[in-house]
Amino acid sequence: MLSVTEHKEIEFSSALIKQFDEIVTRYPQGKQKSALLPVLHLVQAEYGWVSPEAMDKVASYLQIKPIEVYEVATFYTMFFLRPQGKYVLEVCRTGPCCLVGAEKIMDHIEKTLGVKEGEITADGKFSWRGVECLAACGMAPVLQIGPDYTFYEHLTNESVDKLIETLKNKI
Amino acid sequence: MARKLLLENINVPGIHTFDVYRQNGGYRSVEKALKTMTPDAVVEEVKTSGLRGRGGAGFPTGMKWSFLAKPEGRERYLVCNADESEPGTFKDRFLMTHIPHLLIEGMIVASFALGAKTSYIYVRGEMMPQIRILERAIAEAKNAGFLGKNILGLGYDLELYVQPGGGAYICGEETALIESLEGKRGNPRIKPPFPAISGVWACPTVVNNVETIAAVVPIINDGGEEYAKIGNGRSTGTKLISASGNLKKPGVYEIELGVPVEEFIYSDEYCGGIANGKRLKAVVAGGSSVPILPANLILNTINGQPRLMSYESLSDGGFQSGSMLGSGGFIAFDEDQCIVRNTWNFSRFYHHESCGQCSPCREGTGWMEKVLHRLEYGHGKMSDIDLLVDVSKKIEGNTICPLGDAAAWPVASAIRHFRDEFEWHVNEPKEAVARNYGLAKYADPLPKLEEVVSS
């Protein structure tokens, strides 16, 4: 698994904690563990990934064991356990998308960005990966970009180029 | 034009806002139920409607509701399953994006019927935009007095929350969804106990699909009997079909159950035929897990009857020559598609999505994927084909949850109906990598039944 040599303490901002506090009120008393998934999403939106330090912090906030957080974070595929590019292009690679060219779109992205699936571009801006069905088969091929999970439909090589260009120029 | 119950107002500008939705007759069912009906009467109405779960299993909703245990002094919960992830299915995304208040209206009525004071909509995490849409809509509804304390001054309290998933197909299984809602790994529970007795936080719980909940609205507005008049036999009402693949007009269509499959594929009211002037090779009619059928068997049953879009007709012929309506994920394959490649693709999906809790699914799905990969890439052996069938049988029915079956059926059915194509991949590996098998005889008219019987 993970060998961590350096363990840096982190502090969640008060704005983040405030959002956690609201989420916890959605569940009955003592069932705050239910907040784990929404809280991890917020952490990832803030830091770009869920680091072991952040998970330990989440555990202590929710008063659960750290291992309970690790178990969950490693189960769900949306949580990045390592740092990623600023924009992670997640392309649907499941059947219906492949019927209309998703595999070619992935090849094109690989060529355009010059990095393999899971790798980060030198400028730290992009990484990409194939993901399983995004439930948008009628708009295939599709990709999404977190943390807002904006959706891009009916992809073509040209529309992908345009998207990458726009993101490159975004500060 | 066929009758629309859920998507009637889908094209009204601004229908995603509370005001426009309300002006178009929205939230009438909440008023009707809370003012004039008892919770039990709502349950009865749903029973009368014959509504069956729209998530895939097709279990009668009214019956599911009546199973809910009601122990004194214990909370009960309604959880909406919006973890839409079955390849080929995107109707719930469509509904939540464009007409979110329909779901919220249905949630209020259903929660009232079940006596739930807090309800959750569990949305798959990737649908963050839909989560925001729903949260906004909930705030609007609350503002208008349809949610929160003392709804419409009628003494009923309900809080409604949206819960995001984290990226796991398995959470569409209701007990895995409950585990996930509790902040755990999405491992399906071993049943019994069923959620109706012990669900979220060990309280009695009903889990219903988005479309099922939405269908409660017209059922209460027009009455269960009216709803039951629509459709065909035990397939009552309308169904959202997610049409994808090589179709001229992929998208979400609301159909009256019982529309002929041929009409659905080829008429301009629906999919408008196969894209790019190609011919139809195969269809997966109800989401990736249901058996794939060649063109001739999807258009007609083995008895030569036109096949209809209904629970019964799609499953006519059992697994020998039929399929299932499932979640209504209708995927069409044109003549250029490779069935082996698609079977491998689906197999990779189930391998990726297996939770890993029980051994046949955890190990078997990976095994099938590897064998299919080998076949697709020209390294297969003839014995691989029977091996796949055998491994699929070792998984099917022997797992904790239906994901095992869902992984086994596409493989078994693809080999059952497209064995020639699999064998061709073994016999002509070089060619199989370079080109596709093509349409072959898969769209040929079925032999007359007498010929089948005599041979």
Next chain:
Amino acid sequence: MSEKVKVTIDGITVEVEPGTSILNAARQIGGDIVPPAMCYYSKLEGSGGKCRTCLVKVSKGSEKDPRPMPKLVASCRTGVMDGMEVQNITSPEVIEARKGVVEILLINHPLDCPICDQAGECHLQDLSFEHGVGNSRYEFDRRTFEKIDIGEKIQLHMTRCILCYRCVYVANQITDNRMHGILGRGDASEISTYIEKAIENDFSGNVIDVCPVGALTDKTFRFKNRVWFTKPVDAHRDCPTCKGKVTLWYKGDEVLRVTGRKDQFGEVEDFICNTCRFETKNTSSWIIEGPRHIAQTSVISSNHYEFVPLPVIKENQVLIEANKIEFERATKI
């Protein structure tokens, strides 16, 4: 006390308490008709249902509702009903399904039995021998994992793990601070602490005893000897932490290892503390009770440390004679 219910398993009827599982009802009957269990552990709440080796066929649901159950069910997690009829070894369907489960459990197992400390008392080994087929149809590389160190006393071999979850239940239910769990998903699931660290608390060693395979073994016994060359002896001591009832495993007069006392189903009678298990390996610390009985089917009992003639021999004059010679030879050595 509530009224007992009648259940028939492979034609043998037994009366059990309501709420008993089919598996436990079968254990009350005993013998061949007891389904194998790789993940269920009666002393661990919530265990079972996962490995699918205990699948049985319910051919009659109950007296009230005689319909058969549509699928095979996990006998460890299915409760008996009055009048229920169950088929285990009498059902070809069950035998076939079990064979499938065994094959599937083995496809990614390293089969490194020659160097595995669990060999000889491994439940997967027994299961494969009794219910498996001789060959595998799996032709791909077996799964591997990055090795992690979980401390000085316990050795984790993830490649051997069958994900029964027992060790997780142990950590949850008898220790106060679970540090390991199941991480990842599907066939990439693994037992891990995520961030490498030692699993330390007074009862952590029990994960070794509950592990059905060689995934969690005793580092203090590692490569010391094959289990079938050691002789199990029950012993106890006054322990401030646990009941102190253990089995000592001797080679000559040296205690090579200490474990809980395992019954015929491989379950410990009492969980023991780490002091008894890892730190107390001199005979003088223990009060010896006598040889531990090990099932005759086990390779461990083949070295006749118990000095009891096999029961079948009692009725056969020729064998009694032969056994006498064997007995004398064994005691002389």
